[in-house]
Amino acid sequence: MGLLSLSSICNGGNPDFKTLRTFLGEAKEHFKTVKPFVELSGNVTVAGDTHGQVHDLRRALLESGVCPSVDEEPISPMVFLGDYIDRGPQSIQTAVAALYMACEHPDRVVALAGNHERPVFDYNRPTCLPGELRAAYPEDWEDLLQDFRDVFDELPIAAIANKDTFCVHGGPPQTTQLDSLVDLPKATFTDPAQLEAVCCLWSDPASPAQDAILKKEGIRAVFNTPRQAGLVYGEEYLRDFLEANGLRHLVRGHQLLSLDGPVDHWGLGTTVFTASNYGASGNAGSTVTVGGNAHKHTVWRPEE
Numbered sequence: 001m002g003l004l005s006l007s008s009i010c011n012g013g014n015p016d017f018k019t020l021r022t023f024l025g026e027a028k029e030h031f032k033t034v035k036p037f038v039e040l041s042g043n044v045t046v047a048g049d050t051h052g053q054v055h056d057l058r059r060a061l062l063e064s065g066v067c068p069s070v071d072e073e074p075i076s077p078m079v080f081l082g083d084y085i086d087r088g089p090q091s092i093q094t095a096v097a098a099l100y101m102a103c104e105h106p107d108r109v110v111a112l113a114g115n116h117e118r119p120v121f122d123y124n125r126p127t128c129l130p131g132e133l134r135a136a137y138p139e140d141w142e143d144l145l146q147d148f149r150d151v152f153d154e155l156p157i158a159a160i161a162n163k164d165t166f167c168v169h170g171g172p173p174q175t176t177q178l179d180s181l182v183d184l185p186k187a188t189f190t191d192p193a194q195l196e197a198v199c200c201l202w203s204d205p206a207s208p209a210q211d212a213i214l215k216k217e218g219i220r221a222v223f224n225t226p227r228q229a230g231l232v233y234g235e236e237y238l239r240d241f242l243e244a245n246g247l248r249h250l251v252r253g254h255q256l257l258s259l260d261g262p263v264d265h266w267g268l269g270t271t272v273f274t275a276s277n278y279g280a281s282g283n284a285g286s287t288v289t290v291g292g293n294a295h296k297h298t299v300w301r302p303e304e
């Protein structure tokens with residue numbers, strides 16, 4: 001994978017067709033060897049949705065202290081929670097940067113799937129992966145889109161940091177016991193009818209007002225009506241999942257909940273969102289570093 005340059009990609013450069021095709025082929029073979037649930041340890045920095053904003057992926061690495069510069073090796077572990085593509089203008093670069101780091105440093109860097117990495121691509125916005133590929137590689141974009149799809153299908157679903165922190169795009173799986181999931185083949189999780197993966201990639205925590213209603217009605221989770229996929233889960237649902245698996249905390253992305261950085265859920269979970277000024281909302285970008293006794297939040301303001 002020596003032909004790709006991370007600093008060039010982080011500066012917005014498009015790799016040439018042949019280099020990109022070769023990289024995606026190698027990445028697919030690499031991710032096939034990665035289990036759906038991966039473990040890592042240390043002071044693990046977790047980045048939420050980057051959505052085509054490669055400058056925020058770069059800032060996540062630098063400002064969190066994971067890499068002294070993008071051309072240097074990561075000095076501490078990193079988990080990307082998925083949603084690399086769509087919405088922002090540089091889906092190709094953002095996805096390639098996360099995938100490249102995970103391939104180059106498999107013991108340190110994990111790139112999880114988000115709901116945008118499967119199963120249906122958005123073809124209708126100018127800023128989406130298919131649209132970007134069509135503009136940048138007009139002759140070959142459909143082949144490249146299939147290559148990306150093949151890699152995304154092999155991405156892991158969740159990472160468990162320090163045996164106590166569950167990192168996932170949306171929320172806990174529907175099954176309380178992780179043991180029953182960890183050895184399933186990866187293809188199990190690409191089936192849209194497979195509820196476990198859908199819950200992991202699409203679910204949202206209840207807001208305080210929603211959680212009050214859930215508790216009043218004695219319900220732990222409800223169907224996620226706004227997204228038409230996954231669950232809205234309350235405090236009891238999250239607590240039961242963590243306790244059943246000997247875990248202490250959840251870190252997830254999927255939602256911009258605050259303009260100022262990570263958001264806590266009942267002292268049991270954290271939402272982190274890394275794309276700054278997402279949808280011109282003026283929000284800060286952020287990461288969360290777990291390990292040790294306290295989480296470290298790294299927060300940066302949007303670039304002018």
Ligand SMILES: [Mn+2]
Binds near residue numbers: 049114115116253
């Ligand atoms: Mn999402």
